[in-house]
Amino acid sequence: MGIGAVERDTGLSKDTLRVWERRYGFPNPGRDAFGERVYPREQVEKLRTIKRLMDHGHRPGKIMQLSIDELKALSQEGENAGSRVELSDDLARYLHMVRAHQVEELRRALGQEVVRNGLGRFVTDIVAPLNVAIGELWLQGALEVFEEHLYTESLQVVLRSAIANVPQSPSAPRVLLTTFPNEQHGLGLLMAEAMLVLEGAHCVSLGIETPVWDIVLGATSQSADIVALSFSLAYPAAQAVDGLSELRRSLPPRIEIWAGGGTEVLGRRLPDGVRAMNSLSAIHEGIKSWRVRHAS
Amino acid sequence: MGIGAVERDTGLSKDTLRVWERRYGFPNPGRDAFGERVYPREQVEKLRTIKRLMDHGHRPGKIMQLSIDELKALSQEGENAGSRVELSDDLARYLHMVRAHQVEELRRALGQEVVRNGLGRFVTDIVAPLNVAIGELWLQGALEVFEEHLYTESLQVVLRSAIANVPQSPSAPRVLLTTFPNEQHGLGLLMAEAMLVLEGAHCVSLGIETPVWDIVLGATSQSADIVALSFSLAYPAAQAVDGLSELRRSLPPRIEIWAGGGTEVLGRRLPDGVRAMNSLSAIHEGIKSWRVRHAS
DNA sequence: TCCATCAAATTGTCCAAGACATTCCGGTTG
DNA sequence: CAACCGGAATGTCTTGGACAATTTGATGGA
Numbered sequence A, B: 001m002g003i004g005a006v007e008r009d010t011g012l013s014k015d016t017l018r019v020w021e022r023r024y025g026f027p028n029p030g031r032d033a034f035g036e037r038v039y040p041r042e043q044v045e046k047l048r049t050i051k052r053l054m055d056h057g058h059r060p061g062k063i064m065q066l067s068i069d070e071l072k073a074l075s076q077e078g079e080n081a082g083s084r085v086e087l088s089d090d091l092a093r094y095l096h097m098v099r100a101h102q103v104e105e106l107r108r109a110l111g112q113e114v115v116r117n118g119l120g121r122f123v124t125d126i127v128a129p130l131n132v133a134i135g136e137l138w139l140q141g142a143l144e145v146f147e148e149h150l151y152t153e154s155l156q157v158v159l160r161s162a163i164a165n166v167p168q169s170p171s172a173p174r175v176l177l178t179t180f181p182n183e184q185h186g187l188g189l190l191m192a193e194a195m196l197v198l199e200g201a202h203c204v205s206l207g208i209e210t211p212v213w214d215i216v217l218g219a220t221s222q223s224a225d226i227v228a229l230s231f232s233l234a235y236p237a238a239q240a241v242d243g244l245s246e247l248r249r250s251l252p253p254r255i256e257i258w259a260g261g262g263t264e265v266l267g268r269r270l271p272d273g274v275r276a277m278n279s280l281s282a283i284h285e286g287i288k289s290w291r292v293r294h295a296s
Numbered sequence C: 001t002c003c004a005t006c007a008a009a010t011t012g013t014c015c016a017a018g019a020c021a022t023t024c025c026g027g028t029t030g
Numbered sequence D: 001c002a003a004c005c006g007g008a009a010t011g012t013c014t015t016g017g018a019c020a021a022t023t024t025g026a027t028g029g030a
Helices: A003-010 A014-024 A041-055 A068-081 A089-099 A103-139 A145-165 A187-198 A212-221 A237-250 A263-267 A282-293 B003-010 B014-024 B041-055 B068-081 B089-099 B103-117 B119-139 B145-165 B187-198 B212-221 B237-250 B263-267 B282-293
Strands: A171-178 A201-205 A226-231 A256-261 A274-277 B171-178 B201-205 B226-231 B256-261 B274-277
Touching (some): A003 A014, A041 A068, A041 A103, A089 A103, A089 A145, A103 A187, A171 A282, A187 A226, A212 B145, A237 A256, A256 A282, B003 B041, B041 B068, B089 B103, B089 B119, B089 B145, B103 B119, B145 B187, B171 B187, B171 B212, B171 B282, B187 B256, B187 B282, B212 B237, B256 B282
Parallel strands (some): A256 A274, B256 B274
């Protein structure tokens, strides 16, 4: 595998790959006939594992020298340190369906869950913890890419259909939803949209990866009252803070900015004029208080 | 704007940006206090235009020296050279809604169109030409990013809901849909899924950007009969051919590979054992002939 | 007129080692 | 216990050269 392929595969820039090799001695690629780096399959695997661990707070210098086995141990350690919630029966059942690739069963079961307990509880009690569980499996490398894709796609279908079925009462506030560039995770967005629609808010989603300037254009053109941004755990905190600052500067003060998703971002001090939605249930309070503030 | 930001914004690699500067004298960024490149807004704009023209076959060396105005003239020339179809009234109406940011009206109108003429004709007669028109506007730089996002999101909502409403008759063949890495355009996939579902095929979508190896895993785990890949016009032909070859090698011969979307890819000779779907209507024939071949 | 072949020009990617701004960690002080 | 600070850690950017891969354009032949 060439350095370009590894860059695409791991998300580590060519510069980073070369500098790691220089500094840490890993990766340690061979060379082809033209003197260019050739990465063995196993090293790419290890790089992926390292990237996953870094996304969860580990430092490269500390973990670079570890063996694959030690890295895996580290992954599981993280899992144990986290809130070791005993999985509910339902959750375990859904997880099993994902890992057994039973797409239709999964979709049917999830769809029934929405009908049985309502969309709100579905999102907070099922989807959110399921996402965490899937994230942990992913961190451990215990999940194939296509399994994650199957899961994401299934959930997307169920959520979108549920959102479409919420009786529309096009009332204030108007919310524009999207993510910053480099944030490709759209499930959080859909979950937020579901919660917002349930509160009777008027939602317009731009999908993922909208440049800051286009968020501004979109918000004004849609007369949005609130711009809602979703961040995944992996999103670099610095980039998030920078983007939020710029957005706050560019947006009229009348328009609120809500940031939710990964808790990492919310740990840092957000720019003034940006509201942190620490949980999905915070959306309920958020909308309620917005309506109080705008009662006139 | 730093070189990293320009890379993200334009899709041109840092290496390419530096080598263009060295060879063509453009871009011609200033330097900040640390000696690092700072690209003025206007140059980034021009870079985007150049990138768009390159995606449509122009060579960098030829167009790099042209002024913004000359580039725009070139864009429109391409438009005129193309099949200059007079837009139907409906199409013009939808285009206007997009450019006027009337999201709700657009969605309602599209939804009605589905009901009135059926999903099949909706996809072939409305969505496909609308995509072309939007693509041309985009090429001319006459469309903001957020407008394109609004359009994509709206169409996604309408298509997904329509697909979900097709009465399910889970029959053969089983089709796995996805795109290769770096192909983020998902509308083509949804259009294909719509056509396939109408033919009574059993569809499982992996969403976008699935690595080849995971396509293989997904296809086998879902017992797929056909793997359907979607390509946009911009997708590099070489990458498509490479990916398709590798996929063909890795997949049991029993499983067919169908490639559709951008006509660029289909111009080149595809690897043996890969079927080109030159148009959406070809899907109908494709499924019919598959059923004939597998009549036993 | 059309197609094949081949050299030349074009173009993107890769390499090397160094520099430095920024972030993070650990220890000290208030 | 919080705030501060120095040093280590880390990713990104720099330069200029090299070269494989693709495209172009001209030539020759069917």
